[in-house]
Amino acid sequence: MAVTRKTPTGKAKPAVIEAKATTVSVSAPVAADPVIPALQETLDASLNKAEEMQEQIRRTAEQGVEKTKVIYEKLKAAAEEATSSVETSLSTMSKGVSDINMKALDAIKANSDAQFAFVKALLATKTIAEAITLQGEHAKTQFETMNTQAKEIAALIQQVSTDSVEPIKATLTKTLQVSA
DSSP: OEEEEEOTTSOEEEEEOOOOOOOOOOOOOOOOOTHHHHHHHHHHHHHHHHHHHHHHHHHHHHHHHHHHHHHHHHHHHHHHHHHHHHHHHHHHHHHHHHHHHHHHHHHHHHHHHHHHHHHHHHHTOOSHHHHHHHHHHHHHHHHHHHHHHHHHHHHHHHHHHHHHHHHHHHHHHHHHHHHO
16 A cells, blocks of 8 residues: 655655565364265275276277278278279170170171172072072071071170179179178
8 A cells, every 4th residue: 555745845755655464374173074084085986987987998999999990901802802803804704705706707707608609609500400409508508507606606605704703703702701
């Protein structure tokens, strides 16, 4: 607290008043309260339980992370294997389609050659009876040839289909066996 005093010249001069405080403490005997130690014990037990729960939650979380990693690795491996089997299947199918096309082109060439040979032989006939006989023989031969060609192409298509699906089928079977 500041107090002002007037000086003889009439100017106010601040004066400082200092006050000293002394601390007084009173001590009274405290009675032993049985609730405080029990409360401290309960608090300590609660803290221990909380620490145990935190540790258990941490272990559970770590186990969950490890299981997730294992599942991820299995899924990744399965995806890579599936991709590989699809690539193998497509490669097999591509080669098979190429083989089928070559077989069809060979059949077309053989049929064209047979047709040209027939026309050449037909032009060399001297009578109509000879031409009719030649026509019958050519038709029978062409029917048998085309029937054989169709069976060969069908068998090749069946083989390509089976070979193309086999890698995917094997991967799927393996995946289902691992899952079970």
